[in-house]
Structures are given as C-alpha cells and as structure tokens.
Amino acid sequence: MRRGLRALRIAVGAAVFLVFAFAFLGVDAPAAALAALLPRTQAGPMLVRLVGAGSLAAALALAVVVVVTLTAGRLYCAAWCPLGILQDGVRFLARRLPWLRRWQDRPPRAGWPRWRRFIRWTVLTAAVVPAVLGFGALAASLEPYSAFGRIIVHGAWPLGGLARDALAAGLERLDVYALSGTEPLWPPAMAAGLMGAFLLLVIVLAVLGGRSYCTTVCPVGTVLGLLAGAAPLRVRVDAAACTRCGLCARRCRAGCLRIEGDAVHLEPSACVACMDCLAVCPAGAVRYGLPPAAAAPRRDAERRELLAAGSAAALAALAQPVRLLAGEHPAASDLGPVSPPGSGSRERFVRSCTACQLCVTTCPSRVLQPALLEYGAGGLLQPRLSFADGFCEYECKRCTDVCPTGALRPLALAEKQRTQLGVARLHKTRCIVYCRGEECGACAEVCPTHAVYTRPQDGLLCPEMAPGSCIGCGACEYACPESPKAIEVLANAIHGQAAEPHATEVPAAPAPPAARSTADFPF
Amino acid sequence: MKRRDALKSIAFGTVSLVAGPTLLLSRKSQAQEAATTAPDLVAVRNGEPDVMLDQALEALGGIGRFVPKDATVVVKPNIGWAREPETGADTNPLLVKRLVELCLNAGAKKVYVFDHTVSAGPECYSKSGIEAAAKAAGAVVALADNVRYYQAVDIPGGVRLKSAQVHELFLSDAVLINVPVLKHHSGSKATAALKNLMGVVWDRQAYHKQGLHQCIADFCLYRKPHLNIVDAYRVTLSNGPQRARPEDVQTMKMLLASTDIVAADAAAVRLLKGSPAEVEHIALAGAAKVGRLDVDALNIRRIVL
Numbered sequence: 034m035r036r037g038l039r040a041l042r043i044a045v046g047a048a049v050f051l052v053f054a055f056a057f058l059g060v061d062a063p064a065a066a067l068a069a070l071l072p073r074t075q076a077g078p079m080l081v082r083l084v085g086a087g088s089l090a091a092a093l094a095l096a097v098v099v100v101v102t103l104t105a106g107r108l109y110c111a112a113w114c115p116l117g118i119l120q121d122g123v124r125f126l127a128r129r130l131p132w133l134r135r136w137q138d139r140p141p142r143a144g145w146p147r148w149r150r151f152i153r154w155t156v157l158t159a160a161v162v163p164a165v166l167g168f169g170a171l172a173a174s175l176e177p178y179s180a181f182g183r184i185i186v187h188g189a190w191p192l193g194g195l196a197r198d199a200l201a202a203g204l205e206r207l208d209v210y211a212l213s214g215t216e217p218l219w220p221p222a223m224a225a226g227l228m229g230a231f232l233l234l235v236i237v238l239a240v241l242g243g244r245s246y247c248t249t250v251c252p253v254g255t256v257l258g259l260l261a262g263a264a265p266l267r268v269r270v271d272a273a274a275c276t277r278c279g280l281c282a283r284r285c286r287a288g289c290l291r292i293e294g295d296a297v298h299l300e301p302s303a304c305v306a307c308m309d310c311l312a313v314c315p316a317g318a319v320r321y322g323l324p325p326a327a328a329a330p331r332r333d334a335e336r337r338e339l340l341a342a343g344s345a346a347a348l349a350a351l352a353q354p355v356r357l358l359a360g361e362h363p364a365a366s367d368l369g370p371v372s373p374p375g376s377g378s379r380e381r382f383v384r385s386c387t388a389c390q391l392c393v394t395t396c397p398s399r400v401l402q403p404a405l406l407e408y409g410a411g412g413l414l415q416p417r418l419s420f421a422d423g424f425c426e427y428e429c430k431r432c433t434d435v436c437p438t439g440a441l442r443p444l445a446l447a448e449k450q451r452t453q454l455g456v457a458r459l460h461k462t463r464c465i466v467y468c469r470g471e472e473c474g475a476c477a478e479v480c481p482t483h484a485v486y487t488r489p490q491d492g493l494l495c496p497e498m499a500p501g502s503c504i505g506c507g508a509c510e511y512a513c514p515e516s517p518k519a520i521e522v523l524a525n526a527i528h529g530q531a532a533e534p535h536a537t538e539v540p541a542a543p544a545p546p547a548a549r550s551t552a553d554f555p556f
Numbered sequence: 557m558k559r560r561d562a563l564k565s566i567a568f569g570t571v572s573l574v575a576g577p578t579l580l581l582s583r584k585s586q587a588q589e590a591a592t593t594a595p596d597l598v599a600v601r602n603g604e605p606d607v608m609l610d611q612a613l614e615a616l617g618g619i620g621r622f623v624p625k626d627a628t629v630v631v632k633p634n635i636g637w638a639r640e641p642e643t644g645a646d647t648n649p650l651l652v653k654r655l656v657e658l659c660l661n662a663g664a665k666k667v668y669v670f671d672h673t674v675s676a677g678p679e680c681y682s683k684s685g686i687e688a689a690a691k692a693a694g695a696v697v698a699l700a701d702n703v704r705y706y707q708a709v710d711i712p713g714g715v716r717l718k719s720a721q722v723h724e725l726f727l728s729d730a731v732l733i734n735v736p737v738l739k740h741h742s743g744s745k746a747t748a749a750l751k752n753l754m755g756v757v758w759d760r761q762a763y764h765k766q767g768l769h770q771c772i773a774d775f776c777l778y779r780k781p782h783l784n785i786v787d788a789y790r791v792t793l794s795n796g797p798q799r800a801r802p803e804d805v806q807t808m809k810m811l812l813a814s815t816d817i818v819a820a821d822a823a824a825v826r827l828l829k830g831s832p833a834e835v836e837h838i839a840l841a842g843a844a845k846v847g848r849l850d851v852d853a854l855n856i857r858r859i860v861l
Contacts, residue, residue: 202704208666208696397676426676428638428683465764472836474743475764479674481799487742492834494743514765536795554599554858555826556851 038321039308046112053115057185057394058193068391072437076253077176078387085385086439102257105266110247110254111306116177117247123239124286138283141291145300153255160252168411173387175252180231182389187220187228190394194218224403224414243286248303258302265323268304270297274318281310281319370407370417371455371505371524375433375441378527386440388414392432398423401432420507420522427481427506453529455505455522457485459498463519466495476509476520482534485509501532595857597814597823603861605789606654608811615857616813622783625663628730631655634737634752635671635686637798638679644790644805645798647737649689651787655735656693668725670698671755677701698725706758714774716766721758734781738788738824740796744768746835747797748824749784749817773840776817784820786812788827818847819854
C-alpha cells in the first residue's frame with residue numbers, strides 16, 4: 034500500500050508525460066485529438082479560459098482540480114502537471130550520480146523557511162496582477178503547462194523532428210510513407226534562448242532542490258498549495274511509531290518534511306504528494322490518509338496566506354474596470370503582426386494567450402510562428418502569422434480547435450473562411466507581370482477567394498485586387514517570387530468579416546450537347 | 557484513297573505480313589510494333605474516367621506497350637489543391653485508380669503516386685480522394701512535401717531554367733506517366749500536361765521568378781514522361797485553377813492520351829476557350845521540338861462511347 038501509492042504516482046505521471054509530449058510533438062491525427070483534449074485539464078489555461086471566455090467546461094475542469102486539491106492535496110502537481118513530472122524525471126536522472134544523490138539526501142535545515150513563503154507570494158502577485166491589467170507575459174512564462182509546451186516545441190521539436198525525419202527516411206526506403214513529411218519546426222533563436230534559460234533554471238532547481246520550482250516559484254503551485262493546506266487527506270506521520278531517523282525528510286523532494294528534536298513537521302502547502310516518504314520509512318510510520326482523531330487547528334501562517342491571496346484577488350478585480358475604461362482602440366489595419374484566426378483582435382489575443390505553442394506545433398503550413406517583440410513585450414512568444422514561412426490554409430482551422438486558453442475561439446470552417454485577418458496590398462511597381470511584361474500569376478493562382486485575380490491586358494494576365502474579399506491568409510505573399518514582395522498583407526488589429534469570394538469572369542457557357550460523332554471534336 | 561496512300565498501305569501490309577510473326581515473338585518488339593501503328597493522340601468522349609482510360613490505352617496499343625513486366629511506374633497526377641473531386645481542381649481519383657490497376661495488371665512491380673502539392677500535402681492528398689483511390693488500387697502513395705526528396709539536376713539547353721531540384725522518383729529509371737487535369741489557369745491561361753510537371757520540382761517560385769512559361773518548356777529538355785493522359789472529365793473553364801465555382805466547371809467527359817506531351821496539351825487547350833498559340837509554354841515547348849504543335853496534322857484516333 035505504502036509503496037503502491039508511490040508506484041501509482043510514477044505510473045500515472047509517466048503516462049501523462051508521454052501523452053503530453055506526443056500531443057505536442059506530432060502533427061498526425063491521433064496527436065491532434067490528444068492536443069485538443071489534454072490541455073483542457075490544465076489549471077493555468079483553464080483559468081484564463083474561464084476569465085476570458087466564461088467557458089463552462091473550463092469552470093468544470095477547474096472545479097475538479099480545486100476539489101481534488103482541497104480534499105487530497107497537490108495530487109495534480111504530483112502526476113498531472115507535465116512540468117512537475119519533467120522535474121521528477123530530471124531528479125531521477127540526477128540521482129544516478131552517487132555524489133549528487135548523497136548531496137540531495139543530506140539532512141534538511143530546520144523549519145519551512147520563511148523566504149520561500151515570501152518568494153512564492155511575491156512571484157504570484159507579480160505575475161497575476163499585471164496579467165489582469167493586460168500584461169500577461171510573466172504569468173505566461175511561469176505557468177507550468179505553457180512552459181512545458183515551449184520546452185517541447187522550441188527544444189524537443191527541432192531535435193525530435195530530426196529524429197523523426199531520419200526515421201521517416203528509413204521507413205521510406207521500405208516504401209512505407211507512414212510519417213508525414215512536414216519539415217521540423219525551427220524556433221527563432223530568441224525563442225530557443227528563452228526556453229533554454231528557463232529549462233536550465235528548472236533543471237538546476239530540480240537537481241539541487243527537487244520540486245523547488247513547484248513549492249517556491251510556480252504561481253499555480255502556490256494557489257494549489259494554499260488549497261492543499263485545508264486538505265484532510267494528506268501525508269501523516271504517526272509520532273508513536275516514528276523513530277525520528279529522518280530518512281523521510283532527507284528524501285523529501287519538496288522539502289516539506291522536517292524532524293526538529295522530537296517533533297515531526299509537515300508543510301502541507303509544499304507537499305506535492307509524491308509519496309516517497311511512505312515508501313522510504315523503515316518503521317512504516319508515514320501514511321497518506323485522514324487525521325486520526327480531531328482535526329488539527331488552523332495555523333496562523335495559513336490564515337495570513339489566505340488573507341494575502343484574498344487581497345491580491347480583490348486588487349485584481351478592482352483593476353479590471355480601470356483597464357477597460359482606459360482601453361486602447363487600435364487602428365483597423367496597420368504594420369503590426371497578423372494574429373491567428375479566432376483571436377478576434379490583437380488586443381484580446383495578447384491578453385489571453387499563454388504562449389504554450391500548441392497551435393504552432395499543430396499548424397500544418399508552419400505559418401504560425403512565435404513572435405518576438407512584434408506584439409510588444411507582453412506578447413512575447415505568442416504566435417503570429419509569418420508569411421515568409423507559410424500561409425494560412427483555407428481548409429484548416431486546427432489552431433482554433435486546439436487552443437486551450439480561449440485566446441483562439443473555436444470557429445466553424447465557413448466562419449473561419451470569411452474571417453479577415455488582414456488585407457493584401459498589391460504593389461504593381463514591383464510585380465513581374467507589370468514590370469517585365471511576363472506572365473506569373475503566382476498570387477492569383479493560390480488566392481482562395483479570388484481577392485487577387487488576373488485580368489487579360491495586352492495578351493497578358495495581369496493581377497488586380499478586390500480587397501473586400503481578401504481574408505489575409507497570406508497565400509499570395511508567400512507565393513510571390515519577387516523580393517521585396519509585390520503583394521503583402523497588412524494586419525487587421527481587429528479582425529473583420531470578408532465579402533463573398535470574388536468572381537472574375539462570367540460563368541462558362543452551358544455544356545454543349547453530348548458529342549454523338551467524331552466530328553464534334555475540336556481537333 | 558489516293559494512289560500514294562494505297563501504295564503505302566500495300567507496302568505496310570507486306571512488311572507486316574512478313575515481319576509480324578517474328579515481331580510477336582517478344583514483348584518488346586510487340587511494343588515497338590504498337591508504337592509504329594498507334595495514333596499520335598487518342599481522344600475519348602462520353603464515358604466514365606476509368607472506361608475512357610481503358611479505351612484510350614487499347615487504341616494506343618495496350619498498357620503493355622508502356623509498362624513492361626516488373627517495371628516500376630511513377631504516376632504523376634495533379635494533387636495540387638485541397639479540394640474535393642467534384643471541383644475538378646485535381647485529377648479525377650477514379651482515373652488514377654484505374655491507371656494504377658492497369659499498370660499492376662500488366663505486371664508492374666511497383667506503382668508510385670505523388671505530387672508536390674501547393675496547399676498543405678496531407679490535406680491535398682486526402683481531400684482530392686487520390687490518396688485513398690491510389691492506395692486501394694495497390695499503389696505506394698509517396699510524399700513530396702520535404703526538400704529531402706529532391707536532388708539538383710542540370711537542365712541541358714534550358715533557356716531560363718538551368719537547373720532544378722527534382723523529386724527522386726522522377727529521377728529514377730521508372731516508367732513516367734503524367735496524368736494532369738485540364739483547367740483554366742489565372743496565371744498561365746491554361747494548365748494540362750506540361751504545367752503538371754511543375755509538381756515534380758521543389759522550388760516552383762523559381763519558375764515564376766525566372767519566367768514561368770519558358771521554365772515550364774525548358775524542364776522537358778531534361779526529361780519527358782513516357783505517356784500523358786489528360787483528364788478532361790470535369791473541366792474548369794474559368795476562375796481556375798483551384799477555386800472555380802460550380803458554374804465554372806463543365807462536365808465534358810473527355811480524356812486525351814498521347815506519348816507526345818506538347819501534342820496532348822495543344823489538343824487539350826482547344827477544349828478551353830483558346831488555342832495553343834496563346835498558351836505561351838505550349839508554343840515554346842513546340843518551338844524547342846519537345847513535341848508537335850501541329851494538331852491538325854496529327855494522326856488522331858477519336859472515340860465516342
């Protein structure tokens with residue numbers, strides 16, 4: 034039983050981790066299904082979705098996390114958070130080195146340090162308050178699900194993509210074209226650098242302090258820790274059976290167990306329910322369960338934390354109307370980045386995207402790329418449409434299907450096909466047809482709505498624009514062979530509604546009567 | 557019958573009588589004979605795509621003329637767009653299916669089907685119905701949306717296109733069967749057999765940049781398909797090549813087949829509103845002696861079902 038709980042945590046955690054990694058790594062159909070489902074069980078994105086879109090499903094998912102944590106502690110952190118599981122993996126590997134293992138298992142200092150409490154509440158406040166005010170970059174960088182997404186997409190994807198390419202090439206020698214040929218996604222250097230710095234922090238913390246990130250930095254962990262303080266189901270030490278050997282405290286990956294003299298202390302807000310202590314106790318004195326008799330009195334520290342959380346929430350709630358009053362009203366179309374379908378407006382998008390990169394990895398055309406400072410510092414690594422890398426496929430709406438935070442609202446395909454992300458501008462002074470007098474038509478050929486079409490003139494087919502029908506998909510810009518591009522999309526800061534597709538010619542003549550003799554052939 | 561024609565027939569008949577039995581001894585010579593007697597172009601009308609293909613190939617001397625036993629065949633349809641078969645934006649899947657079946661029945665060891673799509677590869681392969689149809693018939697549906705499948709080759713005598721990155725399957729010594737769909741095209745006026753070969757190169761943008769029509773014509777100096785089958789079952793007459801409205805598409809129920817890629821195109825575009833001289837790449841390919849432009853002088857077999 035005691036070992037069983039730990040084994041169960043490891044098994045569930047490993048399964049969840051693999052499924053998450055697969056959802057982020059694959060562009061094939063099963064991965065797409067997972068990508069649409071799993072992130073919707075994650076606390077961070079569900080909170081954003083609940084606040085931003087008032088989603089009932091998000092409320093339900095959050096309620097499950099809250100109720101589980103209130104009754105049974107941070108089980109979510111133990112086996113459902115991919116970043117938490119990643120840290121366990123790092124720790125597991127680090128423990129293969131005997132000297133690191135010895136260092137990790139040194140006796141802990143007394144007491145749950147105050148500085149940790151101070152850091153976690155400071156970080157939470159510093160992340161959440163600006164996020165409510167409209168600057169979510171810090172919250173998004175620390176939110177564990179999104180951070181995990183970036184680690185996979187900006188780190189593992191390129192490496193995994195190479196391996197995948199090699200595997201695909203091997204299979205293709207056997208004429209098995211089982212893996213789609215889409216090229217690996219290479220993140221911009223800055224995205225890779227930021228991800229690398231964060232990953233390094235997580236690795237160092239995991240090697241030196243186990244789940245330190247979860248107990249001291251993670252904003253989701255801090256909130257769940259607060260809830261876990263009230264949980265009746267928790268790790269408990271039977272003082273009578275305990276020999277005070279201190280093995281549990283040495284092994285504790287959250288640093289939440291302490292033996293001080295004759296007393297055994299457990300900090301429930303920090304315990305990530307890893308169940309290591311249960312497995313390691315030689316006396317069998319540690320158990321996970323309900324209190325033996327009367328519940329312990331609520332401690333002052335918890336009350337103070339509750340108070341702090343309450344005031345932070347109140348502040349945030351107060352800030353909301355202030356922000357709306359002072360709300361910016363961006364120009365209809367400008368030189369800024371083109372935001373993905375379903376985002377509605379750039380402003381709304383920047384506020385509700387946590388830059389988890391799920392849409393980026395799901396996009397079949399690679400047009401979605403993490404922004405650097407195009408959206409401003411608050412929109413760091415949020416996806417934008419990059420027409421140097423691809424164009425938005427007319428028949429696809431996968432990004433809107435997978436977005437867990439509601440930053441991209443799900444759109445019906447017909448609705449997406451009329452959503453105007455921007456409008457193309459044709460520069461005839463650069464266009465091959467006008468400048469060289471040679472046919473090209475690369476833009477008109479790919480335009481899904483005939484917003485750019487060709488008109489016969491002097492024996493040539495010359496491009497023209499019907500801007501009302503343009504949806505800003507960027508197919509024309511991507512296809513244009515000129516540099517600088519002779520056709521470019523200007524973003525709509527607030528997405529518009531495009532007119533019906535443009536039709537360039539009168540319908541063809543009705544079909545001639547079926548040929549009955551060979552004389553009816555035109556040759 | 558004119559006197560000269562009569563003399564020709566007699567001479568041909570005599571040669572056939574003498575040479576026939578010996579030629580029939582080997583498949584190869586059978587194929588040679590078919591090649592000498594077959595028409596330059598076959599045009600079939602009023603049938604379903606698969607039935608018209610059967611008829612056309614029979615008129616050309618049978619599939620065995622092109623596909624020897626144990627041959628590897630590469631079928632190159634137009635799968636450029638993620639559109640349903642009814643739209644006529646891609647080659648008819650039933651036609652591809654029948655062609656694959658015929659190749660395998662003729663003893664082909666393997667039949668590959670691929671296209672370097674314009675829209676996202678997986679979407680085009682599935683939505684066009686071609687992937688499912690080709691697989692059902694036993695073909696290997698190969699991918700083309702990654703640069704690793706392509707190798708750079710020089711185009712001997714190319715006027716504008718001096719080199720191109722070409723799909724490895726097209727570089728192999730396989731039997732190449734080009735199966736375009738006939739469409740109006742907003743960039744090049746028309747697309748059929750010649751333009752369909754843009755789907756075996758990686759960098760299409762280079763064509764547009766260097767001169768679309770000349771590059772299309774130049775590519776044939778590198779390699780020509782052994783057989784061209786133009787799908788004119790559903791023909792886009794306006795607003796092509798990919799987003800035509802239903803009223804732009806005419807169900808013409810036709811199919812053209814020829815070993816001559818220029819002749820196939822020159823005849824096919826007569827079904828559109830235009831003539832070969834107006835579609836520049838056909839004229840350029842004709843001028844470069846890639847094939848015959850003189851449709852009216854061709855030996856055409858016309859079949860009405």
